[in-house]
Amino acid sequence: MSAQPHQLARRLGTADAVVVGLGSMIGAGVFVAFAPAARVAGSGLLLGLAVAAVVAYCNATSSARLAARYPASGGTYVYGRERLGPFWGYLAGWGFVVGKTASCAAMALTVVVYAAPGLGQPWRSLLAVLVVAALTGLNYRGVQRSARATAVLVTVSLLVLAAAVTAMVVAGDLSTQRLAPFPKTSPLGVLEAAGLLFFAFAGYARIATLGEEVRDPARTIPRAIPIALGIVLAVYAVLAVVLLLQLGPAALATTADPVAQAVAGTGWSGLVPAVRAGAALAALGALLALVLGVSRTVFAMARDGHLPRPLAAVHPRFAVPHRAELAVGVAVAILVSFADLRGTIGFSAFAVLTYYAIANASAWTLGGNRIVPAIGLAGCTLLAFSLPLSSVVTGAGVLVAGAAAYALRRRTHS
Structure with a gap:
């Protein structure tokens, strides 16, 4: 089956689309976003997770x-x-590309950190570049191979993750006394945690961006998105508790590897290497x-x-x-040499929240039930x-730079 020069082939079913969404979210949330969210909200992490959800x-x-x-x-x-005008579509696309390119770099470094924790620079960056090159090559071979x-x-x-949870429940030392008030817990801390945790939920956007490669998209995408989101929310909630x-x-x-550290404190500490391997695989996905x-x-x-x-x-x-695909792979490979794992979370969250604010504003124009897009738009902004x-400053600066580039292009082509 061949595609037109600027048209993609529809090869993905509902299960494929759900898997792509799951792969985007599981690695980003469980092993990356929980620690910075807990730092600003403490036990309010659970409330922040609910708000983000x-x-x-x-x-x-x-x-x-x-x-x-x-x-x-x-x-x-x-x-x-299509709904708001060319500029708003461009701004959404620009925010998505720059925010998620930074996230790609962070995920590549996460793979290396968990797979080879004692590796120093420049070998860590070199291995991350090799990881990016391998995955770019896999994507190049076709979307079905990537989905599989x-x-x-x-x-x-x-x-x-199921084994880790079982270890904590069966052989761990779970105690509600550890949920004592955290010094930094506050409404603003909860909202900040929700913003950081939103980074962990944003993967379902990948399902929509594959709209041209999904069979029967009018039916498949509306089914795949809530299924993927529901599964991930259940996983996140159980793990957070x-x-x-x-x-x-x-x-x-304060821990960079909370799931492995938690398992290390149980009677099943022998699972720690498997947990670290699972973390690397999740980040790879x-x-x-x-x-x-x-x-x-x-x-x-x-x-x-x-x-x-x-x-x-x-x-x-x-x-x-x-x-x-090659251009994105090259950009990510360059970024991994200086990207900061935790710093990219906030930047990516700001850019993607802007992206979804535009999505909700676009959905508002469809008519019908406007309560959901209104809540979504207000929530993304907050x-x-x-x-x-x-x-906020870095994200806003990058969006302004993108808007300036758009204006310059319009002026030179008018």
Whole structure:
């Protein structure tokens, strides 16, 4: 089956789409976002998780409605363009590309940190570059191969997490006394934690960005998004509870590997190497799905002329946007040499919350029930500006730079 020069082939079913969403979220949330969220909210982490889940539900509902109407690659880049105008679509796409490219770098470094914890620079960056190159090569070979690989990684990760939870429940020392008031717990801390934890839920966007490669998208995407989000929410909620009961908010806030540390304190400490391996695989799955989604948004923006048009080429054999995939892979490989794992979380969250704010505003224009997109828009705005000041300033600066580039392009082409 061949695709047109600027058209992708529809090869993914509902199960494939769900797996892509799961792969994007599991690695990002469980092993990366919990510690910084606990640092600002303590035991209020659970409330922050609930707030993030409500906003994510609204965003998912709005995205599903829009994806059914506009089943094309690019996600909110397409929805904003069609419902609000070219600038808002461009701003959504720009925010997604820069925010998620930084997240790709963070996930690549996470793989290396868990797989080879004692490795120093420059070997850590070199190994991260090799990881990015391998996954870019896998994506290049076709979206179905990527989906199958993600399915394997997600399955292994979920099995390891299930074993970790079992170890804490059966052989651990769970105690509600560890949930004592945390010095930094406050309403603002909870909102900041919710903003950071939103980073962990944002992976379902990958399902929408694959709209041109999903069979029967009007039916498949609205089904896949809530399924993936529901599974991840259940996993996150269970893990958050047992981690707080096993470690306590103070210890959770200061450890870079909370799941492994929690298991190390149980009678089943022999599982720690498996947990570390599971963490590396989960981050690998998240990176695979992230590169997949970012390249599709780059493809859509290039097809419309907002990025270099050669990036809109589709491989004649594999039916994938191969030049966009290579460009994203190169950008991520460059970033891993200086990216900060925790610093990228806030920046990515701000950029993606902007992306979803535009998605909710776009869904508002569809009519019908406007309560969900209204809550989603308000929630995205509130959480975005509740993030650490450095994340807000950096994120806003990058969005302004993108808007300036858009204005310059419009002026030179008018």
